[in-house]
Amino acid sequence: xxxxxxxxxxxxxxxxxxxxxxxxxxxxxxxxxxxxxxxxxxxxxxxxxxxxxxxxxxxxxxxxxxxxxxxxxxxxxxxxxxxxxxxxxxxxxxxxxxxxxxxxxxxxxxxxxxxxxxxxxxxxxxxxxxxxxxxxxxxxxxxxxxxxxxxxxxxxxxxxxxxxxxxxxxxxxxxxxxxxxxxxxxxxxxxxxxxxxxxxxxxxxxxxxxxxxxxxxxxxxxxxxxxxxxxxxxxxxxxxxxxxxxxxxxxxxxxxxxxxxxxxxxxxxxxxxxxxxxxxxxxxxxxxxxxxxxxxxxxxxxxxxxxxxxxxxxxxxxxxxxxxxxxxxxxxxxxxxxxxxxxxxxxxxxxxxxxxxxxxxxxxxxxxxxxxxxx
Amino acid sequence: xxxxxxxxxxxxxxxxxxxxxxxxxxxxxxxxxxxxxxxxxxxxxxxxxxxxxxxxxxxxxxxxxxxxxxxxxxxxxxxxxxxxxxxxxxxxxxxxxxxxxxxxxxxxxxxxxxxxxxxxxxxxxxxxxxxxxxxxxxxxxxxxxxxxxxxxxxxxxxxxxxxxxxxxxxxxxxxxxxxxxxxxxxxxxxxxxxxxxxxxxxxxxxxxxxxxxxxxxxxxxxxxxxxxxxxxxxxxxxxxxxxxxxxxxxxxxxxxxxxxxxxxxxxxxxxxxxxxxxxxxxxxxxxxxxxxxxxxxxxxxxxxxxxxxxxxxxxxxxxxxxxxxxxxxxxxxxxxxxxxxxxxxxxxxxxxxxxxxxxxxxxxxxxxxxxxxxx
Numbered sequence: 001x002x003x004x005x006x007x008x009x010x011x012x013x014x015x016x017x018x019x020x021x022x023x024x025x026x027x028x029x030x031x032x033x034x035x036x037x038x039x040x041x042x043x044x045x046x047x048x049x050x051x052x053x054x055x056x057x058x059x060x061x062x063x064x065x066x067x068x069x070x071x072x073x074x075x076x077x078x079x080x081x082x083x084x085x086x087x088x089x090x091x092x093x094x095x096x097x098x099x100x101x102x103x104x105x106x107x108x109x110x111x112x113x114x115x116x117x118x119x120x121x122x123x124x125x126x127x128x129x130x131x132x133x134x135x136x137x138x139x140x141x142x143x144x145x146x147x148x149x150x151x152x153x154x155x156x157x158x159x160x161x162x163x164x165x166x167x168x169x170x171x172x173x174x175x176x177x178x179x180x181x182x183x184x185x186x187x188x189x190x191x192x193x194x195x196x197x198x199x200x201x202x203x204x205x206x207x208x209x210x211x212x213x214x215x216x217x218x219x220x221x222x223x224x225x226x227x228x229x230x231x232x233x234x235x236x237x238x239x240x241x242x243x244x245x246x247x248x249x250x251x252x253x254x255x256x257x258x259x260x261x262x263x264x265x266x267x268x269x270x271x272x273x274x275x276x277x278x279x280x281x282x283x284x285x286x287x288x289x290x291x292x293x294x295x296x297x298x299x300x301x302x303x304x305x306x307x308x309x310x311x312x313x314x315x316x317x318x319x320x321x322x323x324x325x326x327x328x329x330x331x332x333x334x335x336x337x338x339x340x341x342x343x344x345x346x347x348x349x350x351x352x353x354x355x356x357x358x359x360x361x362x363x364x365x366x367x368x369x370x371x372x373x374x375x
Numbered sequence: 376x377x378x379x380x381x382x383x384x385x386x387x388x389x390x391x392x393x394x395x396x397x398x399x400x401x402x403x404x405x406x407x408x409x410x411x412x413x414x415x416x417x418x419x420x421x422x423x424x425x426x427x428x429x430x431x432x433x434x435x436x437x438x439x440x441x442x443x444x445x446x447x448x449x450x451x452x453x454x455x456x457x458x459x460x461x462x463x464x465x466x467x468x469x470x471x472x473x474x475x476x477x478x479x480x481x482x483x484x485x486x487x488x489x490x491x492x493x494x495x496x497x498x499x500x501x502x503x504x505x506x507x508x509x510x511x512x513x514x515x516x517x518x519x520x521x522x523x524x525x526x527x528x529x530x531x532x533x534x535x536x537x538x539x540x541x542x543x544x545x546x547x548x549x550x551x552x553x554x555x556x557x558x559x560x561x562x563x564x565x566x567x568x569x570x571x572x573x574x575x576x577x578x579x580x581x582x583x584x585x586x587x588x589x590x591x592x593x594x595x596x597x598x599x600x601x602x603x604x605x606x607x608x609x610x611x612x613x614x615x616x617x618x619x620x621x622x623x624x625x626x627x628x629x630x631x632x633x634x635x636x637x638x639x640x641x642x643x644x645x646x647x648x649x650x651x652x653x654x655x656x657x658x659x660x661x662x663x664x665x666x667x668x669x670x671x672x673x674x675x676x677x678x679x680x681x682x683x684x685x686x687x688x689x690x691x692x693x694x695x696x697x698x699x700x701x702x703x704x705x706x707x708x709x710x711x712x713x714x715x716x717x718x719x720x721x722x723x724x725x726x727x728x729x730x731x732x733x734x735x736x737x738x739x740x741x742x743x744x745x746x747x748x749x750x
Contacts, residue, residue: 213555
């Protein structure tokens with residue numbers, strides 16, 4: 001299996017690769033199209049029929065899901081800017097290999113390839129699965145613009161909509177994913193829940209001015225307010241036991257010789273409970289715009305127990321990251337997630353890594369799971 | 376004169392105007408070309424002959440400067456991003472009106488319109504005057520790139536070079552400029568010196584990572600280092616009596632859900648002495664790249680005394696801002712600067728303002744000066 005895994009995983013190693021060794025595979029770009037065509041080809045070569053749903057996701061089906069709902073594996077192929085090789089593709093590659101290794105199965109089985117999971121291009125995560133379930137309104141999605149001002153409507157040729165027929169074909173969903181922190185000390189784990197999380201935009205206004213002539217006492221410099229807020233957010237996050245990140249910034253006019261007039265800063269925060277998130281916001285103050293809010297998602301306990309029973313000693317752990325699996329669980333589909341160990345805890349960066357032995361353990365676990373659920 | 380001033384100053388009020396009411400007039404753009412054509416037309420209409428020098432600056436001459444060096448007034452027409460209406464154009468408009476009001480003069484007189492003073496497009500301030508004197512190497516300048524990756528060589532059609540012949544025509548230079556802080560409490564003042572200043576780039580490296588899964592203790596978040604440095608710089612600036620500004624930032628990958636891997640921050644610092652600047656850098660630590668260093672410039676004392684004598688009670692003041700006047704003084708040309716009061720202290724922003732009465736006092740002072748020097 002090591003050779004098979006390396007060959008399949010390695011066959012997309014050059015698609016969207018950046019100078020830093022990371023990946024830029026934004027939804028509905030040439031790189032994304034190439035990856036979707038690669039997925040289609042690999043699935044068809046393994047005997048699947050590949051069909052898109054009305055939301056733009058791809059489904060590789062073995063067996064007829066219109067006779068009875070099937071067992072669906074899968075993940076995504078798009079990336080964040082300068083992302084790693086494993087986030088998404090590890091799940092796709094492992095799913096294709098697991099279905100192949102499982103041999104003939106009694107129930108229909110699919111590998112789903114979700115579109116635009118990262119939301120890196122249009123700012124809305126899990127767009128493909130959320131369009132599918134109706135959690136994201138199509139007209140709202142199509143109006144989203146990327147950094148070049150191109151709308152999603154312009155970027156994609158189809159007109160997405162929710163797709164109850166495609167959803168009805170899913171008996172249960174299992175997503176395998178590289179773990180994204182250092183929470184897993186064995187090769188494979190099982191997710192219990194996704195922490196609630198939200199995004200807030202702070203518009204810190206000051207007075208743009210000349211950096212060489214404006215006395216310190218006359219300044220209203222929003223960079224100072226931002227700096228204080230960053231340090232406060234870290235302190236509160238430590239005290240409250242949550243995650244808070246200022247990862248995106250816009251400075252205006254952003255000239256070396258000008259005191260900025262505006263700093264726009266985006267806070268990403270995730271916590272074990274929604275109450276803790278609200279406490280953080282209250283402590284930070286200001287009047288931020290809430291750009292997204294995702295409640296806690298608890299994965300199907302019965303399905304998790306069944307996976308635990310057929311796999312040997314997999315630890316259970318929560319995660320702070322959103323996934324298409326969370327969207328499907330929210331929609332009422334019994335869903336589970338398997339995590340593969342991340343030795344350095346780095347994700348969303350070129351250094352993202354999983355050891356080959358752990359990846360193979362992931363494929364083996366997924367093979368056992370699909371045999372258990374569809375055998 | 377109020378009507379004449381308002382008409383001439385108002386005739387370019389719409390060129391390069393942004394939605395915020397500010398101006399974007401970058402060097403070698405369509406806006407810049409239009410302004411230079413406007414300058415040429417207004418000067419020719421007042422009887423001047425307009426010629427470019429080899430560095431790309433424009434010279435409107437009355438009389439023949441090859442018989443004896445002339446008295447040169449002038450400033451610039453380009454702007455910072457979203458800059459104000461006065462920084463540059465006030466000097467050009469006042470100079471044209473002063474030469475007109477002065478009447479026939481014994482010596483040759485010129486109004487110079489310097490190219491690319493702000494350096495907003497290619498990152499190098501006073502490019503036109505520094506190319507003229509040879510302080511800026513032409514091949515180095517032509518290789519500079521703007522934010523779109525366009526080189527200065529591509530942006531301008533000429534091949535600039537230093538121009539000793541054009542310099543030899545300058546007997547002395549007087550630039551009128553809006554004051555850019557709140558240092559002036561009367562309508563008109565006289566500059567004594569330009570503070571030494573420099574620009575340094577700090578590359579704060581961390582480890583890019585997933586904002587939703589990386590534990591706080593596992594993070595190496597350069598935004599925290601940046602925040603601490605901003606607050607430290609302000610504290611040191613207050614203690615040392617200097618100006619320190621972080622006005623430009625680049626965050627990578629700059630995604631809401633990613634701990635950044637790199638924060639690039641530019642420090643602009645200016646102080647009464649070079650020693651104070653070096654103290655600031657030492658206190659901040661790190662290993663910044665010095666992108667520019669400009670020593671203190673002291674304007675010609677004899678010329679300043681002569682201006683003081685013919686003008687009634689003008690206070691003298693230093694400034695932290697660089698100007699073409701500083702470049703010419705550095706080159707050994709006797710140079711002076713007149714400042715017009717800035718009631719709010721705002722500059723390099725749409726709110727930049729000077730009262731009409733103060734502008735008229737500036738034109739009157741400049742008229743007296745040109746009569747004194749060239750009469």
